[in-house]
Structure formats: C-alpha cells, structure tokens
Amino acid sequence: MTISGIGLHTGKQSTVRFHPAEGPVRFRMGRLEFRPLASAVVDTLRCTVMGYHDLRLMTVEHLLSALFIRGIWEGLVIEVTGPEIPILDGSAREWLAVLQDFPAPAPQPQLLQGTTRIEEGRSSVLAQPAEVFSLTATILFPHPKIGYQQVQCPPTSLVELASARTFGFLKEAEAMRAQGLIKGASLENALVFSEHDFASTPRMLHEPVWHKALDFLGDLYLAGRPYQGRFVVHRGSHRLHVELAKLLQS
C-alpha cells in the first residue's frame, strides 16, 4: 500500500508505504525506525512534528488519527520518504480507507487512574476515568461562520470525524507563508475562511470542530496505547493535546 502527495507546510512530495511487521506501530525513515510517541515530538506550533536525531517528520496527526480510529497499535511499519506526511484532501479519509483492511488485533484499553486537566489561557484538556471512551470538543472563533461549535462522540462516530478537513484563515495565510508554512495549502485541501465568509466549500456542518476532534485523536495516539476514559477538549491545540499524551505515556 503506497500513498504519495505533497505536504501542507513544506509543499514537498512525500511517499508513505505501509508494511505489515511484528511489533508496535512505528515510522521508518531511511534506516531509522521510531515509534509515534509524545516523547519524540519536537514541535507543535502549526502541526505535530516528530524528531529523531536529525530527522524531522511533519504533520503526523491525520495519519495517526486514522490509526487511532481503526485501533491499529501493532503490526505495522510506516515507511516515509520525504519531510512531511502528505496532506491529501486535508482530512484523514484516505488514510482511513487505506487502513480499512489492515488486520488489527484489538488491544485492551488502559483505564485512566485519575483525572488529568491541563490549562493554557482559555484552552484546556481533561481526561478522567469512565466506563467507555468518549470525546467532547469545543472551539470558539470570533468569525461569523464559526463562533462556538461543539461535537460529542458518541453519538457522532469517530469514523465520521475523519472527513473533516484542516481549516485556516485567508488573513493569516500570508504571514504563515512568510514563515515558510502552508506551501501546500489550497482551497480544496483546507476549509478556508475569508474575513466574513467561507472561501472554500464546507463538507459538513461544524467541520472546524470535527477537525479539531480529529486532530486530538491523532495527538492522543502519541500516548502509545488506547485509553478508556472521558476526554474533554476546549479550544484545543497540538501543544495541549501532546502535553496530555506525554502525561499519559509516562
């Protein structure tokens, strides 16, 4: 199974190949192999970046969210050629499709031992013990087409989240390009907002918060194993998500 495409930030072509292999899920870049763990995250500013020695691998979160949704924690090597996981259509839909038939032995989820809450300004993530897995995510943007949005899973299924695309604002695009970011962004692979309206066509109602929830799952995957509990994310960021994954990992 091979998928190629350009990276959202670098705009560079990358190829991802999936190889069945014994042991925990890991990335392979050249001769190096490393596990997708929060302890190996080196940057979370605009995407989640893994680092191993001199290697950098950007924008791992959508592929990891597909692994989370499919429950794949074992038996897979993900070989990457290039600096960034391809953005594809901006969501996790294609990753989910390619991993659909991968035989995943369902691991026993770890019960959360206590409540963990991390805050930063008006953002927070909460993880607390519960009998079943659930996720609530909210966002708040002072934009007429966004405002306050919330998603709860269940009843929304994690699979449904997979089609929600990355989102961004036209007014921030120029500054981000000046920083060498979003060179691969387009009106197709991102839900883009102009000052007062949509600049690209939304796929679904509340696509931004659905994508935020998807990003959270990808970052939570970096805890290294599935956890059973109730997760609540208000105005999440990769930084906060990865902080939680780090605490769970340790």
Ligand SMILES: [Zn+2]
């Ligand atoms: Zn994302």
